[in-house]
Amino acid sequence: MTNFTFIPAFQLKRLTSGRLQFISPHGEVHQGVVPVRAFPLAAPEECVSLISTEGHELVWIEQLSELPTAIRLLLHEELALRDFVPEIRLLLSVSSFGTPSTWTVETDRGPTAFILKGEEDIRRLQGNALLIAASDGVQYRIADTAALDKASRRLLERFL
Numbered sequence: 001m002t003n004f005t006f007i008p009a010f011q012l013k014r015l016t017s018g019r020l021q022f023i024s025p026h027g028e029v030h031q032g033v034v035p036v037r038a039f040p041l042a043a044p045e046e047c048v049s050l051i052s053t054e055g056h057e058l059v060w061i062e063q064l065s066e067l068p069t070a071i072r073l074l075l076h077e078e079l080a081l082r083d084f085v086p087e088i089r090l091l092l093s094v095s096s097f098g099t100p101s102t103w104t105v106e107t108d109r110g111p112t113a114f115i116l117k118g119e120e121d122i123r124r125l126q127g128n129a130l131l132i133a134a135s136d137g138v139q140y141r142i143a144d145t146a147a148l149d150k151a152s153r154r155l156l157e158r159f160l
Helices: 069-082 150-157
Strands: 011-014 020-023 029-037 046-051 057-063 088-094 101-107 110-116 122-124 130-133 139-142
Touching (some): 011 069, 088 139, 088 150
Antiparallel strands (some): 020 029, 029 046, 046 057, 122 130
């Protein structure tokens, strides 16, 4: 027996204003819809909701891979703008091994520095992944601590 999820046909397009327009299978039009991931870090390709400007869910998408290519690419583009979580590739320095401390890092978006308020701002995710909440509200991700270079792992171990 095949297990599948039925997604009724809907249309999604980007308007010249840059906002998304959703057209339901029944022809209802909603301007300015926003895609929201239920689990942006643990399951970024699953469980996405399209929300109207009034805050109502218009459609629930179990798997982005089930969508037509054009809609899937549009949602990926929009979600990338919405979900800003730089990935730390290298720890360059840490101002002190106590907190708060200033971390200087290399990310997939370039070099940056941030303040870690406390060890509790480092959260373990599935596997060897970490999520680090900086004092300014930006969250940084380390996809795999084992993949970091030796010097970066040594700095990080002081906080774990």
